[in-house]
Amino acid sequence: MxxxxxxxxxxxxxxxxxxxxxxxxxxxxxxxxxxxxxxxxxxxxxxxxxxxxxxxxxxxxxTLEHAKTRLRNGAPLIDAAYDAGLSGTGRLHDLFVTIEGVTPGQFKQAGSGITLTYAVFDSPFGQYVLGAINATTVGRKIALLHFLHEDDNPETILTAAWPEASLSYDSDLLQPFANQIFPASDNTVSGQAPQPLSVLLRGSAFQLKVWEALLKIPEGQLASYDQIAEFIGQPTASRAVGTAIGSNPVGYLIPCHRVIKKTGLFGGYRWGAERKQAMLGWEAARIDGN
The missing domain is CATH 1.10.10 (Arc Repressor Mutant, subunit A)
Known part of the structure; x- marks a missing residue:
């Protein structure tokens, strides 16, 4: 619909x-x-x-020159955000995201009775399916945020990502998550900071390290694949970094859209190049408007 x-x-x-x-x-x-x-x-x-x-x-x-300027200014800000223990420094959508990372084998061992609750929501960048794991071993944690193309089937996407889980549609249960990820207003209630969002990620140790590094890129800033590789202590692994970024299961919250080529070209995006461009321009406009 x-x-x-x-x-x-x-x-x-x-x-x-x-x-x-x-x-x-x-x-x-x-x-x-x-x-x-x-x-x-x-x-x-x-x-x-x-x-x-x-x-x-x-x-x-x-433009290319604007992207290059953001890249030149990005690395020190990544370090500053990391030192402060923050996911970013932007005022508008500075989401506090904590990652719990497990390897596929570790999760399978504790994976009995997994239910993946899901629903489809609107965002400034089109519809997306949001999935949260609800199990006694892990509590309720966001496990998937996947932007939808016109012909996508949400259940097919969810089953491919979490084949062990049984699916349960419940938009009311997930609405508070959706409200925090893409709030209707940029103003926080009573000036309070948002509650941390907990994300459960299943991947290799290398993937988890890359995804965690992405949280250090402040809103409105950019990093290159080479900078991320340097940041995680593997400077020759920029190609592997790109592969890990491309398999990020939690769009926007883990901001893989903020990683571009060192030449300043935006490059591709799992959910469409025009969506990546929309996100970057939208964030830049809000940061510059502060």
């Missing part, structure tokens, strides 16, 4: 795809509006409501 917010993202994504493909030609507002099937007036308003900045300003965040 396509909701209004999902349709809005789809319209924006078409314009972003055209914008990032043709940014050197500086596409006009009328070109972008045509890609979104909207009038210029409605497109400008819709885009600005979604991104917080105009399409012209947004395009500046997606």
């Amino acid at each position: 396509t909701t209004d917010s999902t349709y809005t993202y789809q319209q924006i994504a078409r314009a972003i795809e055209h914008l990032t493909t043709h940014y050197r030609e500086q596409p006009s507002l009328s070109e972008l509006a045509e890609k979104a099937n909207l009038s210029e007036f409605h497109f400008q308003r819709l885009f600005t409501e979604w991104a917080g900045v105009s399409p012209k300003k947004f395009s500046q965040y997606l």
